[in-house]
Amino acid sequence: MAQFKRHRRLRSSANMRSIVRETYLHIEDFIYPLFIVEEENTKQEVPSMPGVYHLSLDYLVKEVQSIVDLGIKSIILFGVPNDKDEVGSCAYHEEGIVQKSIKLVKEHFPELVVVADTCLCQYTSHGHCGVIEDGYVENDKSLELLVKTAVSQAQAGADIIAPSNMMDGFVAAIREGLDEAGFVDTPIMSYAVKYASSFYGPFRDAAHSTPQFGDRKTYQMDPANRLEALREAESDLAEGADFLIVKPALSYLDIIRDVKDSFNVPVVAYNVSGEYSMIKAAAQNGWISEKEIVLEMLTSMKRAGVDLIITYFAKDAANWLSENEK
Numbered sequence: 001m002a003q004f005k006r007h008r009r010l011r012s013s014a015n016m017r018s019i020v021r022e023t024y025l026h027i028e029d030f031i032y033p034l035f036i037v038e039e040e041n042t043k044q045e046v047p048s049m050p051g052v053y054h055l056s057l058d059y060l061v062k063e064v065q066s067i068v069d070l071g072i073k074s075i076i077l078f079g080v081p082n083d084k085d086e087v088g089s090c091a092y093h094e095e096g097i098v099q100k101s102i103k104l105v106k107e108h109f110p111e112l113v114v115v116a117d118t119c120l121c122q123y124t125s126h127g128h129c130g131v132i133e134d135g136y137v138e139n140d141k142s143l144e145l146l147v148k149t150a151v152s153q154a155q156a157g158a159d160i161i162a163p164s165n166m167m168d169g170f171v172a173a174i175r176e177g178l179d180e181a182g183f184v185d186t187p188i189m190s191y192a193v194k195y196a197s198s199f200y201g202p203f204r205d206a207a208h209s210t211p212q213f214g215d216r217k218t219y220q221m222d223p224a225n226r227l228e229a230l231r232e233a234e235s236d237l238a239e240g241a242d243f244l245i246v247k248p249a250l251s252y253l254d255i256i257r258d259v260k261d262s263f264n265v266p267v268v269a270y271n272v273s274g275e276y277s278m279i280k281a282a283a284q285n286g287w288i289s290e291k292e293i294v295l296e297m298l299t300s301m302k303r304a305g306v307d308l309i310i311t312y313f314a315k316d317a318a319n320w321l322s323e324n325e326k
């Protein structure tokens with residue numbers, strides 16, 4: 001008989017497979033996103049994201065308790081304000097919805113790692129992530145507002161600042177602003193590699209942040225580019241980023257691997273809304289097995305090299321992982 005390798009020897013039983021398994025998911029890997037609204041007494045499902053809710057402050061503590069009870073160590077907060085204006089004032093208001101949420105959560109759960117998404121698009125009337133002049137998103141003017149937002153979030157008690165607006169120099173500007181305000185120990189989790197992706201569609205429903213004109217292609221990256229991702233990551237690190245986010249995740253696993261292999265900081269995948277909603281829709285139709293698919297997808301992100309995953313599936317995955325342990 002011809003010589004060949006017997007790879008199946010290592011797959012012969014569940015225990016055999018488990019002792020040679022290379023990649024594991026842990027509850028500690030997950031960061032759970034929450035959307036907070038200014039109305040009272042509200043827990044309303046986002047139509048395009050079944051299982052994801054608009055929560056008001058009075059529901060927040062109970063919700064976070066259930067997250068903490070599952071063993072999840074970190075959340076990321078998004079504000080959905082009632083009032084929007086040209087310069088996104090509510091993003092950096094002391095009594096802004098995110099600032100209030102951070103304070104409330106830290107008061108009740110001082111140990112939980114609270115990440116603040118730092119962007120303007122939910123807060124601007126035009127839905128862009130910065131200041132508009134002559135129809136163009138002005139880089140340096142947007143930075144000033146972003147710094148104000150980051151500092152106000154740190155003052156409210158955020159443990160990590162996660163700027164997502166893709167202006168050039170945002171990490172340097174925020175680092176300087178945080179340091180001057182006395183927050184030298186607050187880390188920056190930069191959305192360093194953020195593509196102009198159609199996978200954000202359902203989020204824009206959830207966060208009411210669809211651009212009212214044009215698109216985000218002058219600041220978010222072209223999905224066709226790989227080397228540009230490395231340039232973005234490199235400059236953010238040089239500017240002082242402590243974590244690097246790659247976003248979206250599923251169609252960009254190659255980029256995750258590249259970033260992981262090129263730099264030595266924690267790499268984070270953002271398993272975005274479109275990736276979530278596609279699975280939810282198929283599962284609701286009975287076309288796929290949700291649990292199996294979700295765990296396979298999240299495992300693929302870990303295998304590609306990420307240390308952390310921002311995912312709307314965090315609670316489900318935490319439940320499934322603890323079931324599997326029993």
Ligand code: PBG
Pocket residue numbers: 117119121129164165199200201202203204209271272273274
């Ligand atoms: C804000 C922001 C976006 C997401 C996170 N922060 C949307 C965007 O750039 O339009 C997307 C998250 C998701 O799709 O789950 N800049």
